[in-house]
Amino acid sequence: MSKLVVFSFLGGDLNQGFPVVTAQLWHHNQFVPVKLTGSLPAVPELSELYRRWQLLYAAVHQHFGSNQRIKVHSQDITNISVNDFEQVCQQLQANINAWLKFDSFQNIERQLRTLLSRDDEIRVIIETDIVLLHRLPWRLWNFFEDYPKAELALSNHEYTSPQVLQKSPTGKVKILAILGNRVGIDIDKDRSLLQGLTDAQTTFLVEPTRQKLDEYLWNQDWDILFFAGHSASLADGERGEICINQTETLTILQFKNALKAAITRGLKLAIFNSCDGICLARNLADLNISQMIVMREGVPDFIAQEFLKNFLIAFAGSKPFYLAVREARERLQGLENEFPCASWLPVIYQNPTTVPTTWQELCGNFDDTKFVGEVPTKGKISTSKSKLRTVLLSTLIVAISTIGLRYLGVFEKIELQTFDQILRLRPNEDPDPRLIIIEITEKDIQSRQETTLGLKSISDSTLATLLKQLQKYQPRIIGLDIYRDFADPPNKLNPIQVSTELSKDNVVAVCKSRDSKYDPQGVKPPKEVPVERQGFTDAIQDPDGIMRRQILMMAQEPSSTCTTPYSLSLQLAARYLSSENIQPKFNEDSVQFGSKIFNRLKPGRSGGYQQGVNLGGNQILVNYRNTDFIRVSLEDILSNKVNADLLKDKVVIIGVTANTVSDTWSTPYSTGQQDYQEISGVFIQAQMVSQVLSAVLDQRPILWVLPYWGDILWICGWSVVGSLIVWRVPSLSDKGCAIFVAVVILYGVCAIALLKQGLWLPFIPSAFAVVASGVVIVLIQRRQEFFTIPQPLVE
Structure with a gap:
């Protein structure tokens, strides 16, 4: 559990002592704290000891010659012994702990220890206006050794809760990174560390002018303000300044209006990865920013960069803010052979009225519950959050x-129309060389005034001659996409009989199924053609009139004169593939040729077909070729004007393309043409046969859902x-x-x-x-x- 302890040093100083020291302990969601009171005696020697430590600290780093953000002034000590410095460090630690063991203060500590657990996350805030108390390395107090999840923060005596305007979550931590005067120091590593944050949007101002910095603070919302470069405390010890470029320095007061605007717009954290930041933090704390991280004294480049790296890893990795700072600070201890007292440097400044921010909160992922250890204040803004569960x-x-x-x-x-539109994106394909269409044109019909029984495009006599002539070209299979349900009177002038030609094994004739709802008559097949060489030509249109599906197989009604369960296209494709030693396997839900399986559209709902569409039988989507087929006219065949190699071993489909015959259909390509065009049924049959052959023999995709x-x-x-x-x-x-x-x-x-x-x-x-x-x-x-x-x- 997380807890907050606020120590207030009221009145006095190190030379006079502190007659009143209070400690307030806040538990999670506690509205009234536990308040304890004590005092501390005067320790003037502690002031002198710390000033000696400061001088030796700067000198020892100069002695080691590290690349530093530290300047050693002429009056500072330059000739020192490292052992002397270590002794001063030990004396400083001993004096701090001896001072805090004063009986009156020990009473506070004893009571706190009874209320705190070693596993608690503890935020300890030292509240004072005395600069030297802020500079003291309070982490040397033995209390922090006994509570591994405790970390120190500093605060001024006077503060109020910042009034922050509500802003929309961004999903990114917005960082304004000021890279100031870099003469003699290396801040490129700071930049690369910030650039490596995946959940952050960092804007870099490299040695900006005062005006440019002011504009960026005024005009945009920021979550974090970062500074790397030279900084220092002025001689009076009450003001800090940063070097924003090689010619300009700024104190906090010189751009406080822009900073106040940024804080109101959501700025929650300032990080000064630069030297001697105590006075900077004290000045900025007067503007009621939520929290800051500064360096107590001068800091070497490498230490500043290592702290920043480890802090960002821990903080962006969801560790609480205070624990992230403690972990990053303690990791510096392993570098103290070359950089003495490195782990003493980083320190938090905290507005006690605010809750430590989290990386997730800065990203916009808020939590409705109050943070553990929060000091309740009047006017606290309760932030609404967009949660993952929402x-x-x-x-x-x-x-x-x-x-x-x-x-x-x-x-x-619109799904069907989008399907068509995507299909039309394909480039034109080559014609399928396995298929030839024998078309009966309007000219063929008009040039032959023959006696027929019923409405026929050509007579049985002409059809017999056509079939006889085609057989000379040795096609592999002939599909007759012309109904021949009634025989013509015998033509004594033509010795070729249609019955003889229809009885050939490579001829497949068509019929049409009887449907009690839509077609109660149907069309019967020629009597000379057995059922195993029959194929139905039943077609189905979608509600918008487009033909996108074909029926491979279906059960016929008992009274239907068309009894074959197979479509013409399936019959032609299966017989062609049989010659390639690829035999079909028929199942209730699929037709398989070799490794290729044509799965049916499931009755009810498949793909874009969701409501009121008959998906009975074994239906599949037609994968149209965006091309025409090789076609030959009836007259050319009868006149023997065709190259024999054109038809040999091919699938030949005979059909009518005359305008006077009502056998035209719309396809997905019809709407994509400048003039809406329908195509004849024989070409639809060719498309259906071609898609099966191309899928099996050419690995062309099979449409599926x-x-x-x-x-x-x-x-x-x-x-x-x-x-x-x-x-x-x-x-x-x-x-x-x-x-x-x-x-x-x-x-x-x-x-x-x-x-x-x-x-x-x-x-x-x-x-x-x-x-x-x-x-x-x-x-x-x-x-x-x-x-x-x-x-x-x-x-």
């Missing part, structure tokens, strides 16, 4: 809402991203830019996944979740800021 809760709400909207089909139309729970996790994950971005990014404009960048990155990920791997990820609901989560967090933060008002702790 982020997670808002994320959960947004994610569930998004998934619910998607379930209801709110995003379906995540399982339903995978989509949920994906959407939830991006909802978390949106929340965390807004939670961590400081300003509102930066939040908006970050959300925009996140959505762009999300789109890029979804596009790459679809184009490279064939994975259709839910972009629209995920983007909605990112934006909605961000908006919710902004609203929560604004509400917290609105309701954050000062709350008195003690009346």
Whole structure:
């Protein structure tokens, strides 16, 4: 448990003694402290001993010749023995402990020890206006040896609670680092240490002018003020100054207005990693800053840098402020062979009305509970915080809402349109060389006025001649995408019979399934073609009229005249691959060729299909080629104008492309064309056959979707991203830019996944979740800021 002990030295000095010394012990959330009273006698020899130690300290460092931020003046001692210095150190420690063993003060210490535990985190504040008392190395008091988690801080007698304006959490610790006059010293290491902080945004002012420093303090919000360079106490011992460049020095009074403005805007910690900072701290404490770290005396470069490094590691690593300072200070002891008394130098100055800050608090991650050992004061500002649990809760709400909207089909139309748009990003592909389309054009139909039974594009006689001619070119498989449910009267002038040609083993004919709801008739297959060489051509359009799916297999209704369970495209692809010794495996939920598996879209909800879409049968997404197919006209075949190698060993699909035949369909590429264009059904069949062959033989991606729970996790994950971005990014404009960048990155990920791997990820609901989560967090933060008002702790 953490506790606070405040020693107040009221009246007197070292020459006269202190007739009244009080100690107040504050426990966690305690409104009334334990107050103890004692006194201390006069010790004039302690003043002389400390002044001798000061002179010897500067001289011994000059003797060692270390690169220092210490200047030795002409009146200082220069010829010394190191043993003399060590004896003075021991005498100083002995005299301090002997003085504090005075009976009246011992009564305070004994009572404190009964109330304190060795495991307590203890903040000890020495409150006085006497400069020499601030300079004394109080850490030599045996009390600190017995309490390993106790650390000392200094304070002036007079102080008030700083009135700090509420500001939005930034997610970064904002540091203003002043790198002042560097003549004779090395402060580049200080800069690199600050630059290495991952959760900090550091602005460096290198040897700035007074005006520039003043502007930065006035115009921006800072959490930490850092100074490295030369500093000193003036002759009167009451004022400190810093050398901001090689020609200008400043006292605290000379820029106190800017400092007061910075403190009001949130400046909580000042670190002067420079020499002789006691007077600087005393002057700055009058402005009621929360806490400071200074060096008691002159400090060598290496010691200043080592302390800063170890303090930043501990403090940014979530250690309490006081323990971080103690650890960094004690680590300096191992360097005291070369740098005597290094661990005596760092000291904290603390405003007793404030709570020591934490790195997390400076980042904007607050905690509603009061810090242990806090001195309750009237007008204390109770800060509202954006916690991780708030982020997670808002994320959960947004994610569930998004998934619910998607379930209801709110995003379906725009998801399908986005799917099309990403597909159109692909560059044009080469035509599939395995497929040839024999097209029956409007010219072919008009040039042949033949007697047919029913509405047919060409007569059975012409079809028989076409099939007979095609067989001469030795295609591997012929697909007849023309309904032949009624036979024409025999043509005695043509000895070639269509029944003979349809009975060939490499010919697959089509039929259309009977559907009691949408097509109660159906189209029966030619009677000459057995069921194993039949394929249905049933097609399905999405609500917007685009064909994005194909049916590989489906069960037929018992009364249907089309009884084959396989589509024309599957029949053609399977027979072609069979010649490549790749046999299909048919399962209820998939069709497999070798290592390639075509998994069906799950009935109910798959990918962007969420509401009111029939996903019955074994349906897959069509991975369209952004290209045309090699086509040959009917007339060219009948006139024998085709190179024999063009058709040999190919998949040949015969179909009608005439404008008068109502067999055209919209694809994802239709809307991307300048003039909206539909394509003939025979090309749709070619696309379907090509996608199977290309996936199996060319490793072209198969389009697939995540399982339903995978989509949920994906959407939830991006909802978390949106929340965390807004939670961590400081300003509102930066939040908006970050959300925009996140959505762009999300789109890029979804596009790459679809184009490279064939994975259709839910972009629209995920983007909605990112934006909605961000908006919710902004609203929560604004509400917290609105309701954050000062709350008195003690009346």
